[in-house]
Amino acid sequence: MVASQQRITHFTTTFYFSSTSNIEYLPCGFMYNLYDIIVTRAIPMKKIKLSPEQTIKNYGKSLGFDLVGITSAKPFLRDEKAGIERIRSGMMDGIPWYTEERVRKANNPNILLHDAKSIISVAISYMTNKSRNSAPDLSGKVARYAWGDDYHDLIKNRLKKFVQKLPSIMGKPVNTRIFVDDGPMNDRAAAERAGLGWFGKNTNILTPTHGSWVILGQIITNLELKHDQPLEKNCGNCVRCIDACPTNAIVSPFVIDNTRCISFLTIELREAIPIDLRPLIGDWVFGCDICQDVCPVNRDIQYSLEPAFQQRHDFGAPALIPLLELTDDEFKIRFRNSPIKRAKLIGLQRNVCVALGNIGDKFAVPALTK
DSSP states (O other): OOOSSEEEOSSOOOOOOOSSOSEEEEEEEEEEETTEEEEEEEEEEEOOOOOHHHHHHHHHHHTTOSEEEEEEOOOOHHHHHHHHHHHHTTTTTTOTTOOHHHHHHHTOHHHHSTTOOEEEEEEEEOOOSOOOOOOOSSBOEEOGGGSSSOHHHHHHHHHHHHHHHHHHHHTSOOOEEEEOTTSSSOHHHHHHHTTSOEEOTTSOEEBTTTBTOEEEEEEEESOOOOOOOOOOOOOTTOOHHHHHOTTOOEEETTEEOGGGOHHIIIIIOOSOOOTTTHHHHTTEEEOOOHHHHTOGGGSSOOOOOOGGGSOOTTTTSOBSHHHHTOOHHHHHHHTTTSGGGGGHHHHHHHHHHHHHHHHTOGGGHHHHTO
């Protein structure tokens, strides 16, 4: 932009920058009053070169990740100790694959990638601006992350694109390994140390911009990158999540008794739900959001723009009796590419029976006695 004594009658001037040119022009001038700016000349300015770390973060966000942070690949010693203590105390009973060996792997990135130096931690929000759909009286509740498509393939595919770009960003070969939450990697510990958020007392990661409504992913790499700092935030004296949990699964701040958590009971548990816990589950048929719904951090947040997380069918509040009538084939079709399929048909129908019993409507009796 080159101008001589050009009068612009606006409060602000728009500056245009080209990502392909080597020279940028920053207009300067003299303000004669609040309404007049006279541009007198243009000053050439060299293009600002981004650091590798910022280039990596920008690319991650261009792929649709809402947050990208970087931390070291040092062991997560605090989290390893806590995980082993939970196993030994019986709080992880019912999940046979969650072993002490897995905990050690999850908290030692160098076991997962022998030359690990850094971890790129990402988060994507699944909180859409849609409220639970209106439904008939005999309806249940589903955790929000399961309203749309299964996030595993979505995030894995984007992480694969991410790592494919790293060699061109860095100008050299790069070793990587990617993880979502189905692999042996402590995603929450990595996210905390990378500055994405802090641990809530319900053990979820709370981010300043998107609350706890995020799915996490990681790239372990042999790149030596500048690391971000953890956030200096915490939940203070707030215990709303602890008080709100109907099954008292949050036994103390940052400690969850998995055997009492509604998410475990309605998804991972392959047996009958204990009789004493059934009335406390309410009408949840897949997962639970109670500790997130009451969290003050989740009040004023940015919504997800990801189409894959938009609500499918009536997944927000499904009619219950029709679910009891599903066959295996119908279940597979209805919940194809949905997290709900993880519960399997027999588990979902078990949950529906518990929810209908808690609702207590006599209209459901014929369906329950079939």
